[in-house]
Amino acid sequence: MELNKSQLRLNFIARFLVIVIASSVTGVFDLPTSHAESPEQNSGIDFDRDIQPILTRYGCNSGACHGKQRGQNGFQLSLLGFDSDFDYDALVNDSRGRRITPARPDESLFLAKPAAKLPHGGGLIFSADDAAYQILKEWIASGMPRSIPGTPDLLRVEVNPIQTRFLENRSESLQVTAFYSDGSKRDVTDFATYQSNESPIAAVDEHGVVTVGNLTGEAAIMARYSGHFAVFTASIPLPEPIAESEYSSLPINNEIDRLIWGKLKTLNVRPSEAAEEHKFLRRAYIDIVGRLPTAEEASRYLNDTAPGKENALVDHLLADPEYAEHWANKWADLLRPNPYRVGIKATMSFDTWIRDAFRRNQPYDEFVTELITAQGGTFRNGSVTLFRDRRSPDELTTIVSQLFLGVRLECAKCHHHPFEVYGQEDFYSFAAYFARLGRKGKGVSPPISGSEEFIYVSDKGEVKHPLTNEVLPPKPLYGNAEAIEEDQDRRVALAAWMTSSENRKFAQTMANRVWADLMGNGLVEPVDDLRATNPASNPELLDHLGEYFVEHNFDLKELIRYIMSSHVYRLSSQPNPTNAFDTRYYSRRYRTRLRAEVMLDSVCQITGVPESYSAMAPESRAKELWTHRISSLFLDAFARPDPNQDPPCERIPDSTVIQTLHMMNSENLSKKISADIGFVKQLSESEKSPEELIDQLYLSAYSRYPDSGEKLQGLEYLNQSSENRRKLIEDYLWALLNTPEFVYKD
Structure with a gap:
């Protein structure tokens, strides 16, 4: 609705008179009793306290309405009310004040449209009898005050x-x-x-x-x-209660079991039975060293009758050098840059630094401190590559807060986070920790970026609030940090605050990552989104794991050992009538597809034919690759991260038709199975009987012996012809590799 010049002039005069009159009267306008219950509450209607919540409650400042980037039909509000000055100006002053009619509040566009008295794209929002309408009307009648003196926070x-x-x-x-x-x-x-x-x-x-x-x-x-x-x-909970005696009789290996059983009890859920020992064996190898056990390793474990062999196996695998390569490869996913952006040598240097930290079992708090405070040249100190890749304080803020604190701050860069307590001041105050980084060298120059760059601490550099232009001092997201001396590296204070034993989120974020890797699902999902509005499925367990991690000096191996020693880790994936629905409470095992590198390394191990990678030493394994730019159709089919993505990278865990077709039709896989230097040829030329051949194949692919039915079926197949023994074994192995039992960790 457009107003002519005379109406606008009258509107302005009426607004002026109402404001003058209202300014001489205090304490006249009280909120409806439905909105203000306490008699001590400051009287008068304050824009921040009383009007903004209404705009948010009814979606006026949402991203689908006037809160989107360019507003709606010429009227824009800040998203979820993060900028009250902007919103007040848009309502009261923008478009020559056409949205407000002080002398006749009911005729204001601001009220008439949401009340459907005039055409409104959002339809009827509230009626004239609603409390929201009355509060807005009273605010207009009182002269649209920006704020009421003495309004409490x-x-x-x-x-x-x-x-x-x-x-x-x-x-x-x-x-x-x-x-x-x-x-x-x-x-x-x-x-x-x-x-x-x-x-x-x-x-x-x-x-x-x-x-x-x-x-x-x-x-x-x-x-x-x-x-x-x-x-x-x-x-x-399920409607049928379960006897207390059933829960009290469950095995308790450590506090993890106690907390899981307690949660299941509140839901009237029974846990599944323990998994068969070959499944625990396979899980342990996959989780710790990133490959299947060999036939010899599987046979030795299955035939071992010593008590406590499960814990002994975990200790043995944690001491294996392959542990460091497998777990370093997981962390490289989160930090690894694109070599075409930062340079090949810098990327290799970063990868080497990460792997060296895991080989030394460097405590996690030291690992993060060394990374966050890195200085020097990218060719000499690989951790510096983080600051070559992320070149501005705001870029560093998002990756550091998300990776190490489980706080996704990206939204707060532009407006108040819709599901968090953080706003722009929090974001840019945190970014101020990275404001004084200096760089020497040619910088990045894609697609080559071949030069070395040096990172040092400068004595200059500030971060300003994007709206107020105020210089913001460094401030942590929560809690208190130590004061920073003028000549001190601000990142040192940040690292001290982050890694403090008092900072629960730091330990919990890593504990949640490890739990998700081992158990198939995080206590919090996504694993790097810890917030009150996205609570853990078992908050007490997340607290406990974080405390355990701190108490054991941030020793990653010790945390892995602790989780894998629980009875919960050893549950079967086979559901019972009470827990078939469960995907969050760990009453059973959640099957997950093997990681791409685990799949390929296991295929190479079973066939006896190593993979050949460009830019890698002969017989290198997939988990040792220093960049996803190294070509591999197999790894791409099984969803390794896109090398063009920014870290942190999330792998797609789902199975796809492409993966199935690749396993069935891969020329490379076929060549490995039929290679003259491979495992199948050795078996075909050996003196092993058909029964022994079948045992060997099942141990290699599934880490178990075949059951009677599988053995009988295999004998019928292999005894078809003695002349085509090698071909029959090739086809038999190909069939075993194209089954869910091979592709999934159960």
């Missing part, structure tokens, strides 16, 4: 109840309370926004009413109000 919000175990009732009404710096509080249930992380398990409506269905599990309900969060947990 919002400290926190709480939700009540915090948790409900739904046994019979299928719904729960939440109450959200805001607490302010002057000791007052108010019920903000109607002005909070709600979101469930598992809507099929527990859904929530706009009024905070949680409704659960028939699915078993837990869901976290986020209540958000004015940038603060509270979380309600809905727990829906």
